[in-house]
Amino acid sequence: MTELQSRKRIAYLGPEASFTFLATKGLFNSNEILEPYRTIPECIEAVSEGKVDLAVVPVENALEGTVTLTVDYLFHEVDLYVVGEVLSKIQQHLMVNKAQVMNWNNIEGVYSHPHALAQCHKYLHYRFSKVPLHQYSSTSAAAKLVAEHPELCIAAIGNASSAEKYDLEIVERNIHDFHFNHTRFFVVSKKNGRLSIEESEGKPKTTFMITLPSDVSGALHQVLSVFAWRKLNLSKIESRPLKTGLGDYFFIADIIADEEEPMMKGAVEELQVLGCTVKSLGTYYTYLTPEN
Numbered sequence: 021m022t023e024l025q026s027r028k029r030i031a032y033l034g035p036e037a038s039f040t041f042l043a044t045k046g047l048f049n050s051n052e053i054l055e056p057y058r059t060i061p062e063c064i065e066a067v068s069e070g071k072v073d074l075a076v077v078p079v080e081n082a083l084e085g086t087v088t089l090t091v092d093y094l095f096h097e098v099d100l101y102v103v104g105e106v107l108s109k110i111q112q113h114l115m116v117n118k119a120q121v122m123n124w125n126n127i128e129g130v131y132s133h134p135h136a137l138a139q140c141h142k143y144l145h146y147r148f149s150k151v152p153l154h155q156y157s158s159t160s161a162a163a164k165l166v167a168e169h170p171e172l173c174i175a176a177i178g179n180a181s182s183a184e185k186y187d188l189e190i191v192e193r194n195i196h197d198f199h200f201n202h203t204r205f206f207v208v209s210k211k212n213g214r215l216s217i218e219e220s221e222g223k224p225k226t227t228f229m230i231t232l233p234s235d236v237s238g239a240l241h242q243v244l245s246v247f248a249w250r251k252l253n254l255s256k257i258e259s260r261p262l263k264t265g266l267g268d269y270f271f272i273a274d275i276i277a278d279e280e281e282p283m284m285k286g287a288v289e290e291l292q293v294l295g296c297t298v299k300s301l302g303t304y305y306t307y308l309t310p311e312n
């Protein structure tokens with residue numbers, strides 16, 4: 021196999037310098053080809069359609085919770101697997117065009133990804149309560165927009181790399197409302213497996229998407245007991261709408277175990293006997309990226 025053929029193509033939520041870009045770059049070596057996409061569904065579809073080998077997409081933030089678009093898309097639209105998970109520290113800064121530095125107290129609009137705006141909700145409320153907030157496709161796309169409009173007195177919220185990349189001035193640092201701000205990213209693939217990257221953290225994790233039988237009283241309790249008596253540790257369980265009617269949900273469960281373990285196989289069998297449907301996203305390891 022030639023050098024070129026063995027290089028992986030990896031989709032990420034772009035443009036360059038987004039948090040997803042930094043997570044992707046922190047995980048893979050410089051040999052891989054990183055391809056920016058404008059939205060999370062476009063990243064996921066690129067894997068599904070075989071345009072790329074892998075995609076890196078945000079899945080959960082410590083302040084804002086689940087990135088519902090990612091989870092819903094993986095449940096409803098595609099059959100892909102998670103082959104790795106990346107954890108990144110998130111620091112949000114307010115940045116303006118260098119032509120507007122003297123004027124930044126009078127900004128007339130703040131642009132960023134909805135999750136980034138939400139992470140700075142208190143800051144924006146107390147500091148710029150009358151300034152319109154504009155949702156943008158990513159923090160780096162917002163930084164690029166501000167860079168392209170030196171004539172406008174607008175700001176972006178994003179990381180220090182995007183300020184550097186798009187030549188903006190950071191006018192206020194660390195404006196996220198709570199100090200502990202981390203985001204989890206999934207690395208998704210068409211093939212079930214694990215990244216062959218060393219230096220992962222801790223134990224393997226498995227994500228199941230579970231649909232309960234309808235109108236069975238105590239169904240959730242039964243599901244939890246399937247894991248509990250086997251001493252299988254859940255690090256997360258959350259419901260999402262099935263989109264078939266009010267009160268219809270599926271559950272996302274992260275279990276700290278390998279799906280090949282006999283206890284996990286037994287758990288899946290028992291869930292099926294209880295009338296549940298289990299969609300496994302596979303077993304994967306967690307990686308930490310250096311601070312941005």
Ligand SMILES: O=C(O)C(=O)C[C@]1(C(=O)O)C=C[C@@H](O)C=C1
Nearest residue numbers: 038039040078133135158159203
């Ligand atoms: O906009 C970006 O830079 C992204 O990579 C997206 C995203 C997200 O979807 O949560 C990633 C990390 C931060 O939590 C804020 C935004």
